[in-house]
Amino acid sequence: MPRKTNTEKKGDRNGRGRSSSEPRTPRPKPKIEFTIDALDFKNTNLLRTFVTDQGRLLPRKYTGLPAHYQRRLSRAVKRARQMLLMK
Numbered sequence: 001m002p003r004k005t006n007t008e009k010k011g012d013r014n015g016r017g018r019s020s021s022e023p024r025t026p027r028p029k030p031k032i033e034f035t036i037d038a039l040d041f042k043n044t045n046l047l048r049t050f051v052t053d054q055g056r057l058l059p060r061k062y063t064g065l066p067a068h069y070q071r072r073l074s075r076a077v078k079r080a081r082q083m084l085l086m087k
Helices: 044-048 067-082
Strands: none
Touching: 044 067
């Protein structure tokens, strides 16, 4: 059976995507208003701002945190879950 070929051109995608003349707006960088010492498993009010309603951690793309802050955040949330301070 012959293989179906894609006759659609790369630039013609039913209006999806951006054109090359339209510039991408940069994502605003949030200001970090806490120290790395504040990222503690006992500080549940701060940790809840980085967790969804279902209890999932938000990725760095949405939090805008540096990598070492994000790693500390994930560790703190996991510890708070084990101590039953968070769901």
